[in-house]
Amino acid sequence: MTNTYITRILVLCLMLSLLFGTSVLAQDDMMGCGATGGELVVALNADLYSADAQMGGTIASVNYNMAIADLLVVMGAEGPAPWLIESWDATLDGVYTWNIRQGVTFHDGTPLNAEAVKFNIERLLNPDNEFRYGVYFRRTEEINVIDEYTLEIVNSSFDVEFMDRMINISIVSPTAVQEMGADFVNAPVGTGPFKFVSYTPGERIVLERNENYWQEGKPCVDSLTFRVIPEEAVRLIELEAGTVHVAMDMAASVEQARSAGLEMITTPQRGQQMVYFNLSRITDPLVRRAVNHALNRQAIVTNVFQDMSIVGYYPMPPSVWAYDDTIQTFPYDLDESNRLLDEAGWVMGDDGIREKDGEKLSWDMPSSNIPSRQQASEMIVGMLHEVGIQANLQVMEHLTYLNSVRGGEYDIAYWEWAGSTSDPWAYSGGLHSNYAWNPTQFGDPELDKFLDAALVSLDRDERKALYNEYFTEVMANTYLANIAFKPAVAASRPEVQGVQFLGGRLLFESTYIE
Amino acid sequence: MGKYILRRSFFAIPVIFSVVFLVFIAMHIAPGDPIDLLLPPDSPWVSDDGRAEYEAELRTRLGLDQPLHIQFLSYAGNLLRFDFGDSLYSKQPITNELLPRYQATLELTILAMGISILIGISVGVLSAVFANSWLDSLITFVALAGVSIPSFWLGLILMLVFALGLGWFPPSGRPASAFTAEGIRFVVLPAATLGIASAGILVRITRSQMLEVLEEDYVRTARSKGLREARVVLRHGLRSALLPIVTVLGIQFGSLLAGAVVAETVFAYPGVGRYLLQAVSNRDFPAVQSGALFVALTFVLVNLLVDMTYAFLDPRIRYS
Numbered sequence: 149m150t151n152t153y154i155t156r157i158l159v160l161c162l163m164l165s166l167l168f169g170t171s172v173l174a175q176d177d178m179m180g181c182g183a184t185g186g187e188l189v190v191a192l193n194a195d196l197y198s199a200d201a202q203m204g205g206t207i208a209s210v211n212y213n214m215a216i217a218d219l220l221v222v223m224g225a226e227g228p229a230p231w232l233i234e235s236w237d238a239t240l241d242g243v244y245t246w247n248i249r250q251g252v253t254f255h256d257g258t259p260l261n262a263e264a265v266k267f268n269i270e271r272l273l274n275p276d277n278e279f280r281y282g283v284y285f286r287r288t289e290e291i292n293v294i295d296e297y298t299l300e301i302v303n304s305s306f307d308v309e310f311m312d313r314m315i316n317i318s319i320v321s322p323t324a325v326q327e328m329g330a331d332f333v334n335a336p337v338g339t340g341p342f343k344f345v346s347y348t349p350g351e352r353i354v355l356e357r358n359e360n361y362w363q364e365g366k367p368c369v370d371s372l373t374f375r376v377i378p379e380e381a382v383r384l385i386e387l388e389a390g391t392v393h394v395a396m397d398m399a400a401s402v403e404q405a406r407s408a409g410l411e412m413i414t415t416p417q418r419g420q421q422m423v424y425f426n427l428s429r430i431t432d433p434l435v436r437r438a439v440n441h442a443l444n445r446q447a448i449v450t451n452v453f454q455d456m457s458i459v460g461y462y463p464m465p466p467s468v469w470a471y472d473d474t475i476q477t478f479p480y481d482l483d484e485s486n487r488l489l490d491e492a493g494w495v496m497g498d499d500g501i502r503e504k505d506g507e508k509l510s511w512d513m514p515s516s517n518i519p520s521r522q523q524a525s526e527m528i529v530g531m532l533h534e535v536g537i538q539a540n541l542q543v544m545e546h547l548t549y550l551n552s553v554r555g556g557e558y559d560i561a562y563w564e565w566a567g568s569t570s571d572p573w574a575y576s577g578g579l580h581s582n583y584a585w586n587p588t589q590f591g592d593p594e595l596d597k598f599l600d601a602a603l604v605s606l607d608r609d610e611r612k613a614l615y616n617e618y619f620t621e622v623m624a625n626t627y628l629a630n631i632a633f634k635p636a637v638a639a640s641r642p643e644v645q646g647v648q649f650l651g652g653r654l655l656f657e658s659t660y661i662e
Numbered sequence: 663m664g665k666y667i668l669r670r671s672f673f674a675i676p677v678i679f680s681v682v683f684l685v686f687i688a689m690h691i692a693p694g695d696p697i698d699l700l701l702p703p704d705s706p707w708v709s710d711d712g713r714a715e716y717e718a719e720l721r722t723r724l725g726l727d728q729p730l731h732i733q734f735l736s737y738a739g740n741l742l743r744f745d746f747g748d749s750l751y752s753k754q755p756i757t758n759e760l761l762p763r764y765q766a767t768l769e770l771t772i773l774a775m776g777i778s779i780l781i782g783i784s785v786g787v788l789s790a791v792f793a794n795s796w797l798d799s800l801i802t803f804v805a806l807a808g809v810s811i812p813s814f815w816l817g818l819i820l821m822l823v824f825a826l827g828l829g830w831f832p833p834s835g836r837p838a839s840a841f842t843a844e845g846i847r848f849v850v851l852p853a854a855t856l857g858i859a860s861a862g863i864l865v866r867i868t869r870s871q872m873l874e875v876l877e878e879d880y881v882r883t884a885r886s887k888g889l890r891e892a893r894v895v896l897r898h899g900l901r902s903a904l905l906p907i908v909t910v911l912g913i914q915f916g917s918l919l920a921g922a923v924v925a926e927t928v929f930a931y932p933g934v935g936r937y938l939l940q941a942v943s944n945r946d947f948p949a950v951q952s953g954a955l956f957v958a959l960t961f962v963l964v965n966l967l968v969d970m971t972y973a974f975l976d977p978r979i980r981y982s
Contacts, residue, residue, distance in 0.1 A: 195940065198752045205751075278723065278753065280701055283716050333754070349752075349759060350932030351836055377834060377930040381818060385833050389826050547694035547943060554698075584714060 181368035182645055186661040188369040190654070191377045191386055191395035199347045200333045201318035201340075202272060204281050207566065207636075210316070210653045211396060212353055212374055217318035217338025218252075220265070221311065223651020225416070226469050227571050228311050232260065232319055232339070236311065240606065242287070242303035244310070250297055252362040254321035255343045262299040266291045267322040269301075284313040307603045308611075312569050315651060341367040341657035350376055361657070368646065368660035384408070387639055393661065394647055396654060398639040400520060402454040405639045413640060415649045416467040417458045417633035418567035420575060421448075423528065424628055427590040429559050430511070434492040436626040439560070440478035441485035442535045443528065445631050452523045457632040462623050463575045465633040469608070470572035470615045476623055485535045494536065502536035510538040511559035516549040524631075525562045532560075556589040563587075566636070568652045572615045573603055579627055588627065595621055667966065674962045681958040682741065685951050686734050689942075696750050696945040697721060724750065737951065746955075747948035749941075756952045760937065764956055767933035769840040770853055770925065771918045777857030778864055778914065783900075783907070785861070786868025791895055793873055801865065808862030813921060817855040817928035824851060834930040852929040856921055860914050867910050871903035878902070904975050912968030916961045 190211070197205030201217035204210070213219075221228040221236075232252065237245040252260040269291055272282045287310075290302035303310060324337035336344050339362065342355035353374040357367055375392065377383045384401045386392035388408050398405055402412060423443070425436055445459040461477030464470060478484075494502035494509050502509040511532075515525035522543055529539045539560060544552070553561050567574070576599050577583055581591025598618035602611045622628070636652040646658040697717055721727045725736065740747060746756040789801040825833035831851050838845035840853075875881065876899050884898045885891075923935025934953055941949035972979045 198754070203753075275719065275723065278700070278720065283701060286716060348762075348837075348932065350763065350936060351930070375835060375930065376932070378927050378936070379930070382821065382834050382928060382930060385818075385821055385826050389829075389833050391832060545694070545943065547698060547945060548692070550698060551693050551695060 180658050181365060181660050183660045183662055184368050186369050187371045188656060188659060189373045189375060189392050191375050191383045191392045193378060193397040195350050195376045198333055199336050201336060201338055202279055202320055204316055213318045214653055214655055215342045215355055215372055216336060216340040216344055217320050218340050220314040220317045223315045223570060225570060228315055240306050242306040244301040246299045248297045248299060252339050253360060254339050255337045255358060256321050256324050258321045258323040260339055261296050262293045264322050265299050265319060266293055268319050281316055308571060308573055312571050342372050363657060367657040372656055387641060393644045394638060394640040396638045399456060399637040402456060409642060410639045411642055413638045413647050413649060414635040415652055417635045418465050418570060419634040420567055421564050421631045421634055422628055424561045424563050424587050426556050426559050427588045427627060432492050433625050434488045437478055438485045438488035440626050440629045441481045442531050443629055444480045444531055448524055448527050449632050452520055453634055456637055457634040460630050460633045462619055463630045468570055468572055470612045472616045475619050489535060496536050500536060501538045513539040513560050514542045514544055514549050514552045514558050515562060516546045517543050518546055521562060521564055528562055553587045556587060566652055670966050677962055678958060682955055685954040689947050689950050690730055694945050699944050746952040749949045750946045751944055756949055760952060760956060763932055763934050763937045766836060767922050770849060770922055770933060773840060773849055773853035774856035774918050775915060777853055778860040781861040782864025783868050786865040787872055787900060789869040790872030805862040805865040808858050813855050813859050813924045814928055817925055820851050820855055836931050852925040852931050855925045856918055860918055867907055871906055872899055875899050875903045908968055908971050912965050915964045919957055919960060
């Protein structure tokens with residue numbers, strides 16, 4: 149009797165320990181997959197440029213690229229973080245040494261090594277391919293394979309931007325490219341968590357699980373289908389109907405999505421929302437400062453961006469390491485704005501528009517027809533009118549607007565960009581005399597010096613000090629008016645877990661359906 | 663008849679040429695540069711001095727640095743050899759991209775046309791037969807609403823009610839051709855969206871034509887012969903009223919083809935309309951030109967068909 153009793157307890161203990169043991173083991177194996185199997189459907193807001201991940205393209209494309217072909221590095225909180233490049237070194241004369249991750253194979257069995265990465269860069273650089281990311285390697289003079297997993301890139305000069313740009317570079321199988329030639333685009337092969345099955349342009353891309361993915365146990369789902377659904381309202385309906393699990397670009401539907409029981413997934417707020425002045429036309433710093441004081445940034449954030457953005461008074465998001473809260477800024481203050489305009493000699497006219505020497509304070513303001521940008525521009529027009537500035541809003545098709553701003557054919561313009569990099573250099577643009585992007589039509593060699601020096605330094609403290617000096621100068625002259633920083637916003641159904649945002653792009657290897 | 667078709671086809675050539683020419687000019691005088699989108703999109707802040715050089719090189723490679731007339735001649739020359747060129751973005755032959763989308767749009771347009779004819783003509787006849795009754799007023803009101811409702815809004819409402827609410831149809835997409843068991847469920851809502859708007863116009867035309875015809879002597883004669891009212895209306899009335907209706911149908915087909923862009927966008931339907939819209943915003947010149955050419959060719963063809971239908975509907979019309 150006692151024996152049987154003891155045996156029973158022992159058996160029970162054994163069973164419990166086995167149960168406990170296997171469950172821990174299973175969890176380790178799955179590395180965060182709360183469940184496995186199932187078909188994940190994700191809605192993109194635009195079609196791919198190409199199924200060939202090296203072609204790059206829109207943010208929609210990049211979500212696909214990351215599923216099929218891993219990137220060299222990914223965007224971490226403080227600059228590029230390891231991915232296919234496990235670690236790297238850079239010297240100030242422009243020599244980069246990349247240590248390539250070991251044990252990674254392409255879907256066709258080709259091993260990933262330094263030679264394969266070299267092949268990919270050469271493919272990007274081949275002018276016949278017309279790949280847009282080739283531009284990032286324009287200063288590359290040599291690509292040397294040091295050993296099986298070490299690659300050396302020799303650039304004509306060093307800058308911080310180079311490694312940052314590698315977050316866009318997907319690596320594809322050299323064997324497949326060589327064997328398939330022009331047909332590669334119809335059956336692309338990468339190292340990513342998912343393998344290519346089919347692509348119906350404008351409609352859907354079907355991928356299946358890569359059994360041999362280098363992150364063991366992942367991905368969690370059996371298949372991943374991207375659907376192209378251009379309208380945000382329709383993506384919301386598909387999510388509610390359960391025909392789509394995750395949808396990108398849902399920033400305008402936050403309230404409806406939440407009330408429908410959907411989950412919102414966001415990145416840190418790094419997308420910049422700001423006002424550019426054409427500095428060759430709006431030359432008086434008092435007037436520009438008055439504009440800074442006239443902008444009710446919180447109202448724009450609340451009404452247009454559903455409180456997803458955070459107000460920012462100078463062009464650096466608080467989540468970037470070089471952020472400095474001691475820089476002088478000019479928040480919303482109508483009295484101060486009016487006082488500055490009076491001081492600048494602009495007298496309020498009978499029609500509510502200020503005048504000076506018979507000339508009205510009236511500006512051309514082009515706006516993109518992308519709805520949120522148009523709404524933000526409209527609000528700014530109203531705010532400027534309150535202090536007696538007339539902004540003549542011209543809503544135009546996006547590319548036309550882009551061209552007007554780039555070419556300096558405007559007085560004032562609302563501007564946005566996605567902020568897909570987290571290094572401070574990306575927020576310093578628009579004012580450098582030699583940059584391709586200089587919508588302010590401005591150039592000051594003294595100011596350029598800060599940026600040039602910060603770009604070629606490896607010392608973070610030194611860089612922070614340089615950006616601090618730069619932005620102190622920019623704000624003292626109010627060369628621009630920052631408004632806010634926005635996140636990327638996606639939505640998912642409640643049963644979907646583990647959707648990851650990496651630098652504004654969605655990653656699905658750890659995503660599972662409960 | 664054969665001779666007539668040949669002559670009409672000949673007249674189509676200047677029409678097609680004008681379309682090709684006008685679209686080419688319109689695309690090139692519109693501000694905006696395709697190069698902007700051919701370079702890395704995410705941030706235009708590049709400090710790389712090589713960028714300007716790269717831009718220039720790309721422009722030469724794509725032939726965008728040539729004078730406009732040279733660009734046009736080379737494009738037109740390729741067209742004559744049935745070479746539509748490659749898309750500036752995907753680098754894929756445009757024919758490969760366009761043909762599946764063209765099929766999708768044709769399916770959508772034909773089904774929308776079917777819905778439009780079914781509703782438009784039957785309701786129009788009903789409205790004429792019961793002219794000036796409450797039913798007639800109701801139909802006129804609904805038809806007016808049908809014409810006035812923006813198809814974007816109608817599409818979303820249909821989606822909310824029949825996809826999300828009742829779950830009868832999937833909300834959007836086109837996983838397969840409309841003429842397959844799987845695909846037919848996906849095309850119903852977009853086709854209805856397009857069809858309903860165009861049915862409104864057909865109802866009004868049918869009603870007014872029928873009212874006119876029903877006053878004719880031969881209708882009175884038919885009635886006095888003691889024929890059943892249904893036969894009088896359909897056989898003697900409708901057939902004579904059809905001629906102007908068919909003309910309107912031909913034009914309607916064109917506007918359905920053009921209106922498809924809205925339905926295609928709302929219902930995430932991969933058709934020519936959406937392709938063209940995307941190509942225009944990307945300034946993908948060859949893609950826009952070829953897309954417009956396909957649509958124009960279809961329109962010309964449908965109008966030829968309409969003219970040939972006249973002979974069938976009215977034996978007095980002869981082509982020689």
